[in-house]
Amino acid sequence: MAVEPLAIGVCSWSLQVKSVPELRRLCDRLGLNVVQIACGDPHHADWEEGDRLPQVARAAGFDLTGAMLGFPGEDYTTPDTIRRTGGFGNPADRPARLERLAWALDRTRALGLGDLMLHAGFLPEPGDPDRKPFLDTLGKASALAQAKGVIIAFETGQETADLLRRTLDELKCSNIKVNFDPANMLLYDKGDPLRAVEILGPDIRSVHVKDAKRPTTPGAWGEEVPLGQGQVNIPAFVQALQKAGYRGPLCIEREVGDQEARIRDIETGARVLRKCL
Numbered sequence: 001m002a003v004e005p006l007a008i009g010v011c012s013w014s015l016q017v018k019s020v021p022e023l024r025r026l027c028d029r030l031g032l033n034v035v036q037i038a039c040g041d042p043h044h045a046d047w048e049e050g051d052r053l054p055q056v057a058r059a060a061g062f063d064l065t066g067a068m069l070g071f072p073g074e075d076y077t078t079p080d081t082i083r084r085t086g087g088f089g090n091p092a093d094r095p096a097r098l099e100r101l102a103w104a105l106d107r108t109r110a111l112g113l114g115d116l117m118l119h120a121g122f123l124p125e126p127g128d129p130d131r132k133p134f135l136d137t138l139g140k141a142s143a144l145a146q147a148k149g150v151i152i153a154f155e156t157g158q159e160t161a162d163l164l165r166r167t168l169d170e171l172k173c174s175n176i177k178v179n180f181d182p183a184n185m186l187l188y189d190k191g192d193p194l195r196a197v198e199i200l201g202p203d204i205r206s207v208h209v210k211d212a213k214r215p216t217t218p219g220a221w222g223e224e225v226p227l228g229q230g231q232v233n234i235p236a237f238v239q240a241l242q243k244a245g246y247r248g249p250l251c252i253e254r255e256v257g258d259q260e261a262r263i264r265d266i267e268t269g270a271r272v273l274r275k276c277l
Contacts, residue, residue, distance in 0.1 A: 003063050005247040006238075008273050009034025011208060012263055013045035013068065014254045020049055020056045027062070030118075030266060035062045036117065036206065036251045039107045041100070044070025054110035062108065065249050066115035066153070066179075066206055069104040072099050075117075079188060079221060086158065087121025088137045101141055106147040117179040117206060120154040123167050135171060142173035153177045153205040155203070157184020161196035168203055177205035179254070182232045183212035188223040193232055194240050201244030208253040209234070209273065224256045227269035238276040 003009075010032050027033060033275050038045035040053045045051045045068075057064065073093065075081040098130040101118075108116045120138060124131040145152045156164065156178060168176065169237045178200050182193030197204070211230030215222040228234050238250070252269045 003034055003065055003249050005033045006242070006277060007063070007249045008270050008277075009036065009063070009065060009097050009249045009251040010030060010266055011234045011251050011253040012037075013038045013067065014252065014266065016044070016262065018048050020047070020053070024060050024062075026263065030263065030270065032033065032266075032270065033061070033063050035064055035248050035252065036062055036068060036249075037062075037109070037111065039067035039104050039116070041070055041071055041072070043072040043074070044068070053091065054098055054107065054112070058112055061241070062259065064111060064113055066117055067104065067108045067111055068115055069101065069116060069118040071217075072098060079219060082158075086140070087119045088134060089121030090093050091133065094137050098137070098140055098144065102144055105150050108149055108150050114149060115152045115153060116207060117155060119158065121158065123159040123163055124164065126166070127266050135167065138167075138171060138176065142171070142176050145245045146173075146175050151175045151177055151205060153179035155179040155184065155208070156181050156196065157188045157190060161185075161190045161199040162191075165199050168200075176209055178203045179206045179208065180204045180276070181208040181210055182209035182237050183208075183224060183230065183253075184212050186231055187224065188214040189214050189222065195239070197240040197244050201246070204241070204244065204246050204248075206248055207241065207246070207250055209237075209250045209269065210253045210255075224254075226254075226265040227252065228272045234272055236273050237277045240265075 049056045075085045142196045185193045211225045
């Protein structure tokens, strides 16, 4: 069944679940059935079902919208540590991560999905000697996904919208799109999320709805906060998405607090989004 345009959903890893029955129970509690699901890499968010995840998740009745991959060794302790360890940024990690991507593409298809979200890593600026090798790697990722019939959506935040726009235009890969996270742009201090929607609009494939405040100390993280309490301006963000022609789901992501605190914040976030819609 097709997901309704701008349907409110949740990212499975935000609920810190370990099994599909637990995810089912919490989604029922939240009144949400639209889910972007962690594909089962143990370094990001593993599942008790293991290799049975696709079969069990598909039978649970969720409206699944896409899978999410995290790579082993990614370190989000500080912006600098994730710059060094994130995505395809480290040349030494690229072969192994392309192999992990190939696994995730198979898992995505087994889940009955055609979209896989991940962080590409910090994109090198034009003139950086690593820019061409980095883009070559993204081209290889695109080819792997194309062979499986999967669209890759790189998550925003680790670069400005202008740099991501230029990169997409240079790559010219029809199956590389954007997973837009407005809060990441604030957490990494990479520009105005509303302007970024205008720049990236045609390529926004999916959305993580999250709120945050910019860092007050250079080189430090900003602060993730519940929806409506940060600097994204959630009503204006939803309007900007609509103006840009986005018709996909709005999947709430919350990555701070214990499980109960996250559930409360996601409930609050769903109420905020319903008012916006």
